[in-house]
Amino acid sequence: MTRFMFPEIGQFSLILALFFAVALATLPMVGYFRQSRLLLNTARPLTHIMVCLVVIAFLLLAWAFITDDFSVLYVSQNSNVDLPLRYKFSAVWGGHEGSLLLWVLILALWCLAVALRLDSLPQTIGPLVLSVLGWVASGFLAFLLFTSSPFVRILPDVPTSGGDLNPLLQDIGLILHPPILYMGYVGFSVAFAFAVVALITGNLNAYWARWARPWTAAAWASLTLGITLGSWWAYYELGWGGWWFWDPVENASFMPWLAGTALLHSLVVTEKRGVFKSWTVLLAIFTFSLSLLGTFLVRSGVLTSVHAFAADPTRGVFILALLVVLVGGSLLLYALRAGQVRSSVNFGFSGREAWLLLNNILLSVLTLTVLLGTLYPLLFDALGMGRISVGAPYFNAVFGPIALCLMVFMAIGPFSKWHHTKLASWWIPILGAALLSMGLAATIVFWQTFDWLTWCSLSVAFWVMSMTLLDWFNKQFMAGKQRLNQWRTLPSRYYAMVIAHFGMAISLVGVIMVSVNSHETMLKMSPGGQAEVGGYVFVFDSMELIKGPNYLSDRGHFQVYQQGHLVADLHPEKRFFTTRQQVMTEAALGAGFTRDLYLSLGEKLEDGAWGVRIHIKSFVRWIWLGGLLMVLGGMLAAFDKRYRQKRKKA
Amino acid sequence: MHAVRRKRLLFIVLIVSLLASALGLVLYALQQNINLFYSPAQIAAGEAPLETTIRAGGMVVEGSLARQPDSLTLAFNVTDFQHSLRIEYTGILPDLFREGQGVVALGKLRADGVFEASEVLAKHDEKYMPPEVTDALKSRQMTSESSY
Numbered sequence: 001m002t003r004f005m006f007p008e009i010g011q012f013s014l015i016l017a018l019f020f021a022v023a024l025a026t027l028p029m030v031g032y033f034r035q036s037r038l039l040l041n042t043a044r045p046l047t048h049i050m051v052c053l054v055v056i057a058f059l060l061l062a063w064a065f066i067t068d069d070f071s072v073l074y075v076s077q078n079s080n081v082d083l084p085l086r087y088k089f090s091a092v093w094g095g096h097e098g099s100l101l102l103w104v105l106i107l108a109l110w111c112l113a114v115a116l117r118l119d120s121l122p123q124t125i126g127p128l129v130l131s132v133l134g135w136v137a138s139g140f141l142a143f144l145l146f147t148s149s150p151f152v153r154i155l156p157d158v159p160t161s162g163g164d165l166n167p168l169l170q171d172i173g174l175i176l177h178p179p180i181l182y183m184g185y186v187g188f189s190v191a192f193a194f195a196v197v198a199l200i201t202g203n204l205n206a207y208w209a210r211w212a213r214p215w216t217a218a219a220w221a222s223l224t225l226g227i228t229l230g231s232w233w234a235y236y237e238l239g240w241g242g243w244w245f246w247d248p249v250e251n252a253s254f255m256p257w258l259a260g261t262a263l264l265h266s267l268v269v270t271e272k273r274g275v276f277k278s279w280t281v282l283l284a285i286f287t288f289s290l291s292l293l294g295t296f297l298v299r300s301g302v303l304t305s306v307h308a309f310a311a312d313p314t315r316g317v318f319i320l321a322l323l324v325v326l327v328g329g330s331l332l333l334y335a336l337r338a339g340q341v342r343s344s345v346n347f348g349f350s351g352r353e354a355w356l357l358l359n360n361i362l363l364s365v366l367t368l369t370v371l372l373g374t375l376y377p378l379l380f381d382a383l384g385m386g387r388i389s390v391g392a393p394y395f396n397a398v399f400g401p402i403a404l405c406l407m408v409f410m411a412i413g414p415f416s417k418w419h420h421t422k423l424a425s426w427w428i429p430i431l432g433a434a435l436l437s438m439g440l441a442a443t444i445v446f447w448q449t450f451d452w453l454t455w456c457s458l459s460v461a462f463w464v465m466s467m468t469l470l471d472w473f474n475k476q477f478m479a480g481k482q483r484l485n486q487w488r489t490l491p492s493r494y495y496a497m498v499i500a501h502f503g504m505a506i507s508l509v510g511v512i513m514v515s516v517n518s519h520e521t522m523l524k525m526s527p528g529g530q531a532e533v534g535g536y537v538f539v540f541d542s543m544e545l546i547k548g549p550n551y552l553s554d555r556g557h558f559q560v561y562q563q564g565h566l567v568a569d570l571h572p573e574k575r576f577f578t579t580r581q582q583v584m585t586e587a588a589l590g591a592g593f594t595r596d597l598y599l600s601l602g603e604k605l606e607d608g609a610w611g612v613r614i615h616i617k618s619f620v621r622w623i624w625l626g627g628l629l630m631v632l633g634g635m636l637a638a639f640d641k642r643y644r645q646k647r648k649k650a
Numbered sequence: 651m652h653a654v655r656r657k658r659l660l661f662i663v664l665i666v667s668l669l670a671s672a673l674g675l676v677l678y679a680l681q682q683n684i685n686l687f688y689s690p691a692q693i694a695a696g697e698a699p700l701e702t703t704i705r706a707g708g709m710v711v712e713g714s715l716a717r718q719p720d721s722l723t724l725a726f727n728v729t730d731f732q733h734s735l736r737i738e739y740t741g742i743l744p745d746l747f748r749e750g751q752g753v754v755a756l757g758k759l760r761a762d763g764v765f766e767a768s769e770v771l772a773k774h775d776e777k778y779m780p781p782e783v784t785d786a787l788k789s790r791q792m793t794s795e796s797s798y
Contacts, residue, residue, distance in 0.1 A: 239745070354661070361665060361668070361669075362668075365668075365669065365672045369672070369676055372676060372680075373680075376680065376684075380684075386686050386687065387686065387687035387705075388684045388685060388686050388687065389684075389685050389687070389705060390680070390683060390684060390685075391683055391685060391756075393679070393682065393683040394679045394680060394682070394683035394684075397675065397678075397679040397682070397683070398672075398675050398676050398679045401675065402672055402675075522722055522740075522741045522742050523722065524720075524721065524722055582745070582746070583745045583746075584745055585745055602722070602741075602742030602743070603742065603743060605717065606719075611722050611741075611742045613742050
């Protein structure tokens with residue numbers, strides 16, 4: 001019966017991992033201050049051992065799920081004998097304890113990645129970065145072990161079947177969404193570690209920015225992908241047809257994204273021009289702090305949201321303490337050290353530095369508005385002024401205009417040159433692109449009779465697209481002594497920017513169109529009936545009862561016609577999960593490049609009639625398409641070959 | 651003024667005005683879009699404003715759900731076991747809406763004392779109780795205990 005020892009081995013390896021993390025957090029640090037190469041060199045083996053132990057713990061928990069070991073409390077709460085195998089695996093992070101273990105696992109994997117690339121860093125910097133990551137790992141391993149161990153047993157009365165995974169989470173989107181989102185969240189810890197090491201060593205030259213850039217880009221790309229997946233999942237799984245809800249937990253992942261985007265850009269300036277040095281360090285600290293804040297908001301249950309697990313006050317206090325120690329400590333270090341930093345280079349107000357500064361200001365303002373809207377209810381409640389909620393209208397009203405403003409400048413930035421740009425040389429193409437975009441937007445708005453706000457936003461989207469393409473064309477063929485037929489190789493980090501900016505514009509088109517050009521109705525339909533929505537005729541054919549592995553389902557058959565032609569067969573479902581006695585709506589989608597048909601079932605009414613929700617979602621896929629382009633851009637930036645060179649022999 | 655200084659001043663003015671307008675926008679939007687929560691007892695006591703978007707909630711009273719035959723309009727009662735409130739809603743209820751469970755509705759209180767909901771929220775975990783509802787139920791418990 002060795003199998004029954006596995007959870008104990010898992011728990012034990014977590015405890016050992018904590019010891020090694022603490023060792024990693026201290027030994028190389030001591031080594032640096034005592035100037036002992038021996039102690040500094042312990043960083044790499046310590047990291048390897050810690051990573052192995054965390055991976056073992058994670059695999060053992062996964063094994064407990066796969067083999068239905070319901071003597072483990074966490075497994076019995078989140079799995080079931082009838083659950084399909086892939087969901088048994090994803091159930092590992094379906095609850096609080098397991099998702100925290102996933103957090104730690106991904107942190108460990110980032111540590112491993114840094115350890116593997118140690119040769120490209122100077123001999124003292126690499127071990128110190130690992131050591132700072134060791135602080136973070138120690139904190140979270142302690143949190144995991146002391147407040148929320150996933151390996152707690154329920155003995156001797158072992159349940160036979162388990163409580164099942166929340167039906168909402170039984171979906172492919174949720175197998176992928178958390179790990180990728182965490183990759184991004186946690187990945188900013190690497191940029192954070194670089195910033196802290198730069199402060200500790202007092203060596204704030206442009207190099208740290210250069211080392212931190214690919215790591216930040218990689219984390220940013222993962223976070224973008226995670227948010228995109230989450231939005232897509234919410235769209236088809238929650239059954240309301242929305243793609244973003246300004247839910248506190250969405251905001252929790254969005255704030256590090258905004259700050260991370262600012263960081264990506266300010267790192268460029270610091271690396272290239274040696275300015276904004278202390279600001280960039282501060283931004284790296286803030287970005288990771290917002291990731292931690294996000295973790296706190298989601299895990300402590302202080303905010304009510306789709307993602308909130310049952311709240312446990314001790315967890316909230318622990319993670320708040322962790323937040324205070326890590327953020328407070330690094331800010332204190334910043335306060336002590338940042339005074340020594342001097343930016344030697346002055347910059348002109350028409351140069352690229354100024355545009356990137358503007359980018360940073362606007363992104364910081366955006367982050368703050370989201371932060372304010374998210375924390376305002378907590379503040380209000382803490383002051384005893386009553387329970388409030390801040391809804392989507394607040395965010396739309398504030399976020400929209402500022403984001404548009406940012407995108408107007410985003411189009412100009414790439415055109416400008418470092419230090420100083422001669423305005424005369426580029427006002428003609430800019431004016432041309434502006435007129436073209438406004439004209440194109442006006443045509444669409446006139447044709448579809450949208451309002452002037454739509455015209456403004458569409459103009460901005462086209463403006464970003466045309467300027468980005470124009471800049472690429474300019475750099476590809478016109479710059480220097482190139483001729484039109486000569487193809488020169490631009491660096492992949494330039495393409496990264498072009499693709500990411502273009503993706504942003506595509507997302508914007510999606511956001512605009514889905515908000516002004518969508519149709520939505522809720523109505524009562526009986527089999528045999530039909531309804532017309534936005535030029536499409538929906539025919540309700542019949543209902544049938546089907547049986548899934550762990551649910552029973554009412555499945556509808558709908559046909560959709562456009563001008564007499566069949567365009568889609570839709571099969572929305574209403575699933576009843578037998579173990580949890582819970583009902584789930586499975587929306588049916590007729591996906592398309594310019595529109596989605598979205599149909600979900602409401603309740604069963606008398607005489608076999610059903611409440612039906614029908615949406616026509618205009619250009620909704622463009623939102624995620626743009627997101628994927630941004631991911632591609634981020635990855636190109638992360639793997640730019642300039643950052644892959646090995647350390648030169650001194 | 652020196653050209654560089656004038657430029658710098660212009661830049662600072664630009665940033666300050668940008669921040670100021672952002673702040674103005676935030677304050678304005680917050681004023682417009684805060685939705686206060688009222689329990690059925692508070693509404694019965696006349697504390698809630700009429701025709702303003704607020705939130706209300708409590709336990710759905712067993713057997714109170716009534717639908718109109720020809721549309722998706724329905725009505726139900728929520729209670730904090732002290733007072734109850736009639737909520738009217740047109741549309742599709744969330745999957746987790748059930749009699750005997752907590753819900754929160756967003757909408758406006760009409761002069762006739764009926765709450766007209768534009769949105770009904772029941773959260774995505776059957777063990778979950780909206781904190782507002784828990785509070786409303788707790789305060790009821792405390793008053794009833796002290797009256798024994």
